[in-house]
Amino acid sequence: LLKTCSLHGISTFSFQTWLSQARQSKDYALPNSSWSQGMMDLYSRFLEMCKDGTWKRIPSYSNSIDHIPGKAFWCVCKERKETRLFPRNMDTEGVGFEYAMFLNPSEKRMVCLFQPGPYLEGHPGFAHGGSTATIIDSTIGGCAIFVAGRVMTANLSINYRNPIPLGSVVLVDSKVDQVEGRKVFLSCQVRSIDGQTLHAEATALFIRLDSTKSLQQQMSSQ
Numbered sequence: 001l002l003k004t005c006s007l008h009g010i011s012t013f014s015f016q017t018w019l020s021q022a023r024q025s026k027d028y029a030l031p032n033s034s035w036s037q038g039m040m041d042l043y044s045r046f047l048e049m050c051k052d053g054t055w056k057r058i059p060s061y062s063n064s065i066d067h068i069p070g071k072a073f074w075c076v077c078k079e080r081k082e083t084r085l086f087p088r089n090m091d092t093e094g095v096g097f098e099y100a101m102f103l104n105p106s107e108k109r110m111v112c113l114f115q116p117g118p119y120l121e122g123h124p125g126f127a128h129g130g131s132t133a134t135i136i137d138s139t140i141g142g143c144a145i146f147v148a149g150r151v152m153t154a155n156l157s158i159n160y161r162n163p164i165p166l167g168s169v170v171l172v173d174s175k176v177d178q179v180e181g182r183k184v185f186l187s188c189q190v191r192s193i194d195g196q197t198l199h200a201e202a203t204a205l206f207i208r209l210d211s212t213k214s215l216q217q218q219m220s221s222q
């Protein structure tokens with residue numbers, strides 16, 4: 001991760017600061033009692049693939065600022081606020097978004113193991129399309145951040161192919177397809193663990209933020 005960040009101009013100092021501050025926060029991307037056997041098996045499979053350094057487990061915190069390498073550059077406000085990263089907004093384990101992400105830096109790929117809980121219901125028994133969009137945006141967004149630095153979603157296009165049963169486990173698999181100047185193009189598929197069912201596929205455009213402006217300036221100019 002250090003290498004990935006320095007490649008994209010995120011200073012080692014900022015990254016180290018981020019890491020040490022983030023380490024003080026609870027990591028939610030660790031197994032808990034709500035995780036099904038399928039989720040545990042998939043998690044173990046990816047942990048195994050982390051051993052040779054090909055994949056990296058990405059920790060996950062309840063405050064979005066803790067995720068951002070070089071967060072000093074992102075901070076609109078100086079003081080930490082009682083905000084929550086949207087998919088980490090429920091305190092009870094298992095009712096909302098249960099997920100863990102793994103990054104493959106050389107393939108510019110981020111996967112997310114996702115187990116939607118009962119509070120994400122849309123049609124009876126199935127995950128709401130908005131929750132699917134959220135986990136896709138977060139996975140693709142995480143991928144874009146690690147590959148390209150400071151980015152925001154400009155466009156996200158999703159085709160929903162098959163509903164996702166609540167309590168099931170799906171694999172959200174995203175990758176950077178192309179970088180053209182400030183534009184980062186990504187694609188993503190959401191599949192069942194056995195790969196047989198395609199639940200959704202998406203393409204996205206992220207824009208690298210203008211490095212000459214702070215995030216606050218960019219926000220206030222709109």
Ligand SMILES: CCCCCCCCCCCC(=O)SCCNC(=O)CCNC(=O)[C@H](O)C(C)(C)COP(=O)(O)OP(=O)(O)OC[C@H]1O[C@@H](n2cnc3c(N)ncnc32)[C@H](O)[C@@H]1OP(=O)(O)O
Pocket residue numbers: 058064067101137138141142143145152153154155182183205207208209210
């Ligand atoms: C780590 C794990 C945990 C995960 C950690 C957490 C991850 C969370 C991820 C969540 C991500 C989000 O939800 S982000 C929230 C949703 N997104 C937003 O609110 C963004 C709102 N939009 C904006 O702020 C702005 O429009 C920007 C920043 C996207 C772009 O503004 P800008 O910087 O002024 O750039 P601008 O000049 O307009 O555009 C630059 C170039 O891109 C093109 N362009 C811009 N927008 C579009 C567009 N929608 N579709 C096509 N093309 C576009 C322009 O034509 C131009 O092309 P050319 O003329 O150069 O050819």
